[in-house]
Amino acid sequence: MLKIDNLHVKLEEEDKQILKGLSLEVPAGQVHAIMGPNGSGKSTLSYVLSGRDGYEVTEGSATLDGESLLDMEPEERAAAGLFLAFQYPVEIPGVGNMTFLRTAVNAQRKARGEAELSSGEFLKIVRAKAAELQISPDMLKRPVNVGFSGGEKKRNEILQMAMLEPRMCIMDETDSGLDVDAMRLVSDGVNALRGPDRSFLVITHYQRLLNHIQPDVVHIMADGRIVKSGGPELALQVEEEGYGDLLAEAR
């Protein structure tokens, strides 16, 4: 599904290399976790994959189902099935959450040559999915992320993911700032989406989330590359020992 090969990325504005030869492959149906210290480049990776401005790829490639992501516009990547749950979801004053969702869903359908959803169909689906995530009708009407609590913002990201049904989901610290109940809701939401044709790249600091969302592979990232990969036990090791030994070992 997602294949990243020897990816080198620097900031466009300054001469700062952030990703330094990162390689990673997530096969269809699998959940991969990325853990790593602050500043190791995890968010940068998610932004580069989804096409945010400000970065320059100097070497390497990233493909989704064999197609180069790096040549596509952000919306084309989205229509191809790439979704990013943002570490910091963006507020859009004045735009109702529901309007935003509907515009997004229909934009993707249009890009794929599918018919737009009628407002009736759309409402039915969105209400059901929102209920599962305990997102109130009021939250659906309010402007996108404006005045939402941290937990509400993250649940709202998962609602968008559920509505857009992407094939490749990247979640950037979706668990940060969630209490136990919210964590459960979010994990249930993600688990409900798991399937043979959908893959996840879950960026997290905490092993806790991985108790709920069982990963197939855990990668440790440091200083712009993957330094170690392994099974779920790697996450437990990080939880107990921190990154110190792992990073020393990698060096």
Next chain:
Amino acid sequence: MNEITDLEVREGVDRETVETVQNMGSYKYGWDTEIEMEYAPKGLSEDIVRLISQKNGEPEWMTEWRLEAYRRWLTMTEPKWAMLNYPQIDYQDQYYYARPKSMEVKPKSLDEVDPKLLATYEKLGIPLKEQMILAGVEGADEAPAEGRRVAVDAVFDSVSVGTTFKDELAKAGVIFCSISEAIREHPELVKKYLGSVVPQSDNYFATLNSAVFSDGSFVYVPKGVRCPMELSTYFRINAENTGQFERTLIIADQGSYVSYLEGCTAPKRDTNQLHAAVVEIVILQDAEVKYSTVQNWFPGDEEGRGGIYNFVTKRADCREARAKVMWTQVETGSAITWKYPSCILRGDESQGEFYSIAIANNFQQADTGTKMIHLGKNTRSRIVSKGISAGQAQNTYRGLVSMHPRATNSRNYTQCDSLLIGDKCGAHTVPYIEVKNTSSRVEHEATTSKVDDDQLFYCRQRGMDEEEAVALVVNGFCREVLQALPMEFAMEAQSLVAISLEGSVG
């Protein structure tokens, strides 16, 4: 040839029209109607003023009123204080009166109106039929199924071609007709109120209008009557090198209510055309008027060629206690906009509101705002202005809030936000505040921001293309104002916001 062409051709529109539509870019209303016209000779003189008056079959007093204005106008000079840049207008190099030949004998009913004219309005989405209208508006599947009825006065160049629902309105006591008809049929009302809010000598453009206005709408809502439907006027400029000078007079008698909508469009042309309108609203005790405008005159092309010069004087006089007025405007068109819908809060406890969206893209220039003149005690006013600039456009909010000595315990709140798209455009805020008593309060807040890259990226990550993302974010920015519009208009305005900003990014 793309799909749109095939589709349109299949629907029986001839190829020439299709090509015209394709060549005009994003402005949907840039086509013209081929129709035989009758013009007054080019230029402006006392004879032309007399001719217009005579064409309208006006009584002597009206002709004199116009001539007085014309003589006054000759002594005046064009105002230059606005932040607008345009070449000197040659007032002798244009026509002041253009009427379809088929309108020479005034049709007695809509059935008698030239089918070409009816087709024109049909094509504009304003069918001149007495039925539920506006059902075809984009996004209407969210509107209540039954739709609402809107009466229309349709003005084509210099004349009103017809007014719908006149009889039904008459049963409620509401007079809704063209101003030329009102001058003939209701002289006592016209004499009493015409020029009572915007005097003949008010300003250069209003004075010009007073001399040469050819048609427009007239509304009288009697005491205690809630107008049974929304009223509207649709202005269409069609003729080339011709100015449109319309005059609207609305009188809301004590305890009455009316909501009035105004829309306008013009063909795409390389030359500029002048539009100088006057709207006067008189609101008596406990009456309320809502006046909404979607101004979509041709804005000029991407290089700044052509477009309407829009110089408009709109003013409401809350003449008695507890009178209320609400102006809502969505200004997306015109090459030049010079417009300050104002409220005179004369009656005690009267209220004025002004909600505005002004979009300037490419080479458009807008200098618009309002005046809130507080004369009565305990008067309230509220201003919400959203200015959006893109391309190389310049957008100025200019507003006056004045609290007179007698206007004790009065309040104004002003919120003035500007949004910039790109870095070649400009936004300016020019507030004038005068408070001449100690118990009144004026609050003014202003912000200027750029369209936020993070917001755009967020939208695009969810699948919207850049233009769609900008439209969504801008619509969010304008929401407070869009909400002040009647619902059908709000949806139309929302899609208009998107269309006006096409080509502003990337």
